[in-house]
Amino acid sequence: MDTGRFRVPAGAMDWAIAISVAALLLGTGLSGQRPDGERELLGAVLLAAGGMALLARRRAPTAVLGVTGACAVGYAAMGFEVLAVSYLVAVYGAVRAGRRASTVATSVALLAVLPLTALAVRDGPPREAFAQARNVLEIAWLIAAFAAGEALRQAERRADDAERTQEETAQRRADEERLHIARELHDSLTHQISIIKVQSEVAVHLARRRGEEVPEALLAIQTAGREATRELRATLEALRNDDTSPPHSLEHVPDLVERARSMGLDATLTIGGQRHDVPDAVGRTAYRIVQEALTNTARHAHATTAAVRIEYLPEALTIQVDDDGKATPENAPAPGLGLLGMRERVTALGGRLRAQPRTDHGFTVQAELPVERTS
Secondary structure (H helix, E strand, C coil), rough: CCCCHCCCCCCCHHHHHHHHHHHHHHHHHHHCCCCCCCCHHHHHHHHHHHHHHHCCCCHHHHHHHHHHHHHHHHHCCCCCCCCHHHHHHHHHHHCCCCCHHHHHHHHHHHHHHHHHHHHHHHCCCCHHHHHHHHHHHHHHHHHHHHHHHHHHHHHHHHHHHHHHHHHHHHHHHHHHHHHHHHHHHHHHHHHHHHHHHHHHHHHHHHHHHHCCCCCCHHHHHHHHHHHHHHHHHHHHHHHHCCCCCCCCCCCHHHHHHHHHHHHEEEEEEEEEEEECCCHHHHHHHHHHHHHHHHHHHHCCCCEEEEEEEEEEEEEEEEEEEEECCCCCECCCCCCCHHHHHHHHHHHHHHEEEEEEECCCEEEEEEEEEEECCCC
């Protein structure tokens, strides 16, 4: 049966247990033989207090042991012969929380104090005093409560170990998959990109050697080949080493803007707000957004200018890249794989992305990435 949807909150369960135990103690004590006058009132208060003390058994199990034990001694001294149910519940909770030594010490002390208390306050033979002490706390019930708490503690520990083992297995599989992806990327892309890089550099070298003007397109291919080689190398290194620090982040955005200028684009960078540290994933995503936006601008937008603005907000980082390209609301370009990948990155961080033509002409990319302040 699926009990998850019917699970009772821990706080409500604590209140239910405390009230139930207090009611049981009061009902048992007041329905049987009891003292008269002020002793009856004080004993009833101690019975109720012992039950209500269980409210704190999760937060302070050792303290609750002491309080419930003291209440048991107190109402026994007042003349109530009621099994110390509240103390047994406290023993169960303390052992479950791992307080075995303090539970044993407190229980031994209580088993010694109860007969002495009965001898001090009860008239009659010692046998009756010891019988009263056994009625308040029997060793068999005490052992049962201790064993129940220890059994549940062991079961919870085994469940934690199983969950940890499952997480380690999942992590190992993720590592294996990451290495497999690294091998696939290396085998499928490295060779082809190296050919492009070498051929473009040879073409540039030969053109300069003949004294010819090197075409801008060829220089762009050369630059892109070098960048692709470096990017692929960094990506493979991150996949193989599980490096948590990204190869690029916000501090590398000026390099992107400078590279865009070298490709003939009048690019500017503005950084606003009070700078603060952002998570690595946010910095990496911000870099990729600017990179993809400037790449699309330089290759497809037929733009002459591009403006990059990064704004540090208290709880977010905003990125905006505008260009003056040919895109219009009536002639919006179809989203490519780069834009889809950008959107996936932003969505994974719980952010928002807007990429669309501007009102007059040109294209704008706006992203808002939530941040958790790291310092």
